[in-house]
Amino acid sequence: MAKFFQEFREFAVKGNVVDMAVGIIIGGAFTLIVQSLVRDVMNPVIGLLVGGIDFSRLFFVLREGSVSAPYATLAEAQAAGAVTLNLGLFLNAVVSFTIVALAVFMLVRAINRLKREEVEAPKSPVEKACPYCFMTVPIKATRCGHCTSDLSAPREA
The missing domain is CATH 2.20.28 (Rubrerythrin, domain 2)
Structure with missing residues (x-):
């Protein structure tokens, strides 16, 4: 049993595991920032451009709940037990993913550019x-x- 814990400790404190954990934590925080950017900044602007549509409120009722439609908000429909197709939330997720993917692409691109700029010593x-x-x-x-x-x-x- 002691050997198991020793192996686990060696695994847990390896540099790659710690680096991965830090990456996941930073990624989670970055995701929150991107979600806020999409929800609080981009969606209102896009909504104004397309005629005042709030994407977070874009949903379709597939089956009414205990209280009949119409429902003013998605939360109201869900509270009534209605089955909804939440297109607005899906669009928000797509926009968030696109922004995160773009940010990761730009980061990887910058790192690759730095690697290319490293001057290698001429080999003998x-x-x-x-x-x-x-x-x-x-x-x-x-x-x-x-x-x-x-x-x-x-x-x-």
Whole structure:
């Protein structure tokens, strides 16, 4: 049993698990911000542009509840036990997803751009051409493995 807890502790404190947990927490907070942006900022503006429609109130009654229709709000319909098709809430979710996906795309794009801009140190050559037979040999070779020429002596012109 002690070994189980030791393995669990090692798993739980690994860098990847902690990084994932932080990402999920930040993602949850970011989702709340995006939902508020959609609900409180974008939807009223879009509603004004399309004739005053409040998307959060856009629903269709499929079956009336204990109190007959019409229902002024979705909450009123749900309180009456009506079965509703909540298109407005779905549209809000689609807009929220689109904004989150765009933000993640922009973040990944910026990270990829930074990775491309990292200047890699030029690598030292590991091979050279034999000046006699022009075959490739290791840079530290003192004799060509193809023509057996001595590579440490300067080539005569």
